[in-house]
Amino acid sequence: MPQNDTGRSAFDRATAVTRTEGGGLRADLDPGWDVGNGVLNGGYLLAVVARAALADSPHPHPVALSASYLRATPGGPADLAVTAGPAGRTLAHSSVLLAGAAGPTLSVQVTTATLGSDPADYTVNPAPPLPAPDACVATRTAEGGPAVGLARQLDTRLDPATAGWVAGRPSDRRLLRAWIRLADGRDPDPLALLLFADALPPTAFAVGEPGWAPTVQLQVLVRALPARGWCLVESRSTEVTGGWSDEECRIWDSAGRLVAQARQLARVARQSRRPGRATSPVR
Amino acid sequence: MPQNDTGRSAFDRATAVTRTEGGGLRADLDPGWDVGNGVLNGGYLLAVVARAALADSPHPHPVALSASYLRATPGGPADLAVTAGPAGRTLAHSSVLLAGAAGPTLSVQVTTATLGSDPADYTVNPAPPLPAPDACVATRTAEGGPAVGLARQLDTRLDPATAGWVAGRPSDRRLLRAWIRLADGRDPDPLALLLFADALPPTAFAVGEPGWAPTVQLQVLVRALPARGWCLVESRSTEVTGGWSDEECRIWDSAGRLVAQARQLARVARQSRRPGRATSPVR
Numbered sequence: 248m249p250q251n252d253t254g255r256s257a258f259d260r261a262t263a264v265t266r267t268e269g270g271g272l273r274a275d276l277d278p279g280w281d282v283g284n285g286v287l288n289g290g291y292l293l294a295v296v297a298r299a300a301l302a303d304s305p306h307p308h309p310v311a312l313s314a315s316y317l318r319a320t321p322g323g324p325a326d327l328a329v330t331a332g333p334a335g336r337t338l339a340h341s342s343v344l345l346a347g348a349a350g351p352t353l354s355v356q357v358t359t360a361t362l363g364s365d366p367a368d369y370t371v372n373p374a375p376p377l378p379a380p381d382a383c384v385a386t387r388t389a390e391g392g393p394a395v396g397l398a399r400q401l402d403t404r405l406d407p408a409t410a411g412w413v414a415g416r417p418s419d420r421r422l423l424r425a426w427i428r429l430a431d432g433r434d435p436d437p438l439a440l441l442l443f444a445d446a447l448p449p450t451a452f453a454v455g456e457p458g459w460a461p462t463v464q465l466q467v468l469v470r471a472l473p474a475r476g477w478c479l480v481e482s483r484s485t486e487v488t489g490g491w492s493d494e495e496c497r498i499w500d501s502a503g504r505l506v507a508q509a510r511q512l513a514r515v516a517r518q519s520r521r522p523g524r525a526t527s528p529v530r
Numbered sequence: 531m532p533q534n535d536t537g538r539s540a541f542d543r544a545t546a547v548t549r550t551e552g553g554g555l556r557a558d559l560d561p562g563w564d565v566g567n568g569v570l571n572g573g574y575l576l577a578v579v580a581r582a583a584l585a586d587s588p589h590p591h592p593v594a595l596s597a598s599y600l601r602a603t604p605g606g607p608a609d610l611a612v613t614a615g616p617a618g619r620t621l622a623h624s625s626v627l628l629a630g631a632a633g634p635t636l637s638v639q640v641t642t643a644t645l646g647s648d649p650a651d652y653t654v655n656p657a658p659p660l661p662a663p664d665a666c667v668a669t670r671t672a673e674g675g676p677a678v679g680l681a682r683q684l685d686t687r688l689d690p691a692t693a694g695w696v697a698g699r700p701s702d703r704r705l706l707r708a709w710i711r712l713a714d715g716r717d718p719d720p721l722a723l724l725l726f727a728d729a730l731p732p733t734a735f736a737v738g739e740p741g742w743a744p745t746v747q748l749q750v751l752v753r754a755l756p757a758r759g760w761c762l763v764e765s766r767s768t769e770v771t772g773g774w775s776d777e778e779c780r781i782w783d784s785a786g787r788l789v790a791q792a793r794q795l796a797r798v799a800r801q802s803r804r805p806g807r808a809t810s811p812v813r
Contacts, residue, residue, distance in 0.1 A: 310746075310774070310795070311598075311746060311747040311795045313596030313597075313598070313639060313747055313749055314596075314639070315594075315596070315615065315623050315625075315639040315641065317615045317616050317623050318616055332598065332600045332634070332637065333600050333601055337773075337797070338746065340598050340600050340637070342598075342625075342637055351615070354615065354623070354625055354639055356596060356597070356598040356637055356639060356747065358598065358746055358747055358795070362772065363771075363772045365771065365772060366771075367769055367770065367771040368770045368771055369704060369767065369769065369770040369771075370768065370769050370770070370771075371766075371768045371769075372768050372769055421652060463593075463594060463621065463641055464594040464596055464639065464641055464749065464751075466596055466747065466749040466793060468747075468776060468793070468795050470769055470771055470772075470774070470776075471771060471772070483654075484652065485653065485654050485655050485788075485791075486650055486652065486653050486654075486655055486753055486788050486791070487650065487651045487652040487653075488646075488648065488649075488650040488651055488652075488653075488753055488754060489645065489646045489648060489753075489754070490620075491593070491753070492652075493751060493753075493791060505768075505769050508768075508769070508776060508793070510749060510751070510791070510793055512593070512594045512641070512751050514620070
């Protein structure tokens with residue numbers, strides 16, 4: 248049962264779900280996947296939720312997840328209540344509610360199906376050109392980089408063109424691009440793509456406005472099975488207004504093929520929320 | 531109580547929700563908002579769901595909705611079960627399940643808050659240039675246009691640059707742009723934006739592949755209160771693969787300000803689902 252495979256890598260162990268004697272699903276959320284202050288990363292939690300949905304689905308892959316982040320989720324035991332929706336030959340729907348000791352923290356609509364790796368019939372998503380990973384900026388050791396658990400689980404190499412902020416030279420564009428893979432070398436799959444869809448720092452970092460930008464809602468679409476090796480992640484904000492920011496994410500695999508898309512609505516980090524102040528020339 | 535205002539326009543009457551004696555919420559879904567075969571439009575249904583969420587929220591506006599379309603929804607009475615999540619000063623979460631006589635058909639995560647109309651702090655969403663509405667193509671009377679209930683409720687004027695398909699000259703780009711407003715002249719508000727976010731024909735129409743493209747999941751973000759008058763809607767697909775298509779939607783108000791963003795994952799219409807056939811040069 249792939250969703251309970253706990254042998255392969257830190258990611259698989261940390262996202263495992265087990266069936267309880269009562270027939271429910273439970274996870275032991277690993278505090279080592281935090282983004283600071285003991286709060287777990289939203290993409291990590293989505294992967295746990297997807298495993299729960301897959302445990303009860305006739306289909307093997309998550310293709311669409313829409314999540315409401317109700318409260319910050321800490322590490323520790325959590326119950327995953329899966330409500331099955333219609334399931335057919337092509338796809339299956341379910342709802343998953345993740346609840347820890349303090350109650351529900353994450354509510355997710357999940358669609359599962361069977362993904363392929365055939366070439367796209369139509370695409371306007373060419374992969375952006377990036378220097379090779381070794382010519383990029385490793386955020387794990389970068390000053391100003393995120394000194395959080397999540398950063399130790401991932402190998403993230405920022406495109407130098409979007410890494411000025413790491414060296415104190417912020418951009419005027421809320422754009423980050425990076426190569427990314429799991430730190431232990433585990434190859435990407437649809438579950439890892441859910442993690443990668445929320446793994447870069449907030450785009451506000453690029454313009455020199457660090458701080459936690461809590462996700463309110465996040466939708467991730469997995470479009471194809473990724474090839475082995477590095478993935479390329481691009482995250483950008485297109486509109487910041489009234490204390491809210493979007494974050495658009497696209498992920499390509501090592502063959503340059505688009506494999507996932509995501510969009511989240513986040514609150515603007517407190518230290519950068521200054522009403523009426525344009526953080527960049529409005530273009 | 532705005533969400534129960536049934537006097538103003540056909541849209542308000544058709545999306546009204548009422549409190550039952552048992553304390554639940556109920557709508558009488560209007561079959562006149564269909565997209566063919568008696569199936570109601572997804573954006574119309576989102577507006578009904580948002581009214582139900584607002585009825586139980588301390589906040590006045592829908593800012594984020596993520597919906598799973600479980601089954602096609604016909605007209606007739608429907609119950610709206612609202613499960614309240616955390617509610618604070620800034621925002622409130624809830625889940626809404628819409629169920630008709632045949633059971634649940636739509637499950638939605640809703641975030642409500644208070645929207646403003648101040649200028650954006652940061653934007654890379656300039657409104658595309660479009661001819662004036664009177665110089666555009668009215669789809670209500672166009673041959674090949676959608677002869678469905680929804681088309682009678684809306685006044686939609688396609689940008690001639692994306693309307694070639696109406697006259698039998700399809701494009702190679704899955705892109706549609708149009709001015710849109712409610713047919714009875716009602717001004718836009720956040721609820722109408724939910725409707726507009728799923729109101730254009732499938733983008734496959736633009737490349738000469740008509741047919742119903744059922745929405746699987748749809749996320750709509752409302753970013754600001756729209757000004758009075760026409761809205762400009764752009765819908766485009768960026769990736770079609772394995773029988774699935776995305777549809778990206780942006781909506782600007784009459785002042786050229788971005789007011790909503792949406793993304794959906796849809797199944798490719800049956801008549802155009804031909805495995806291995808590139809419908810356009812892959813760019």
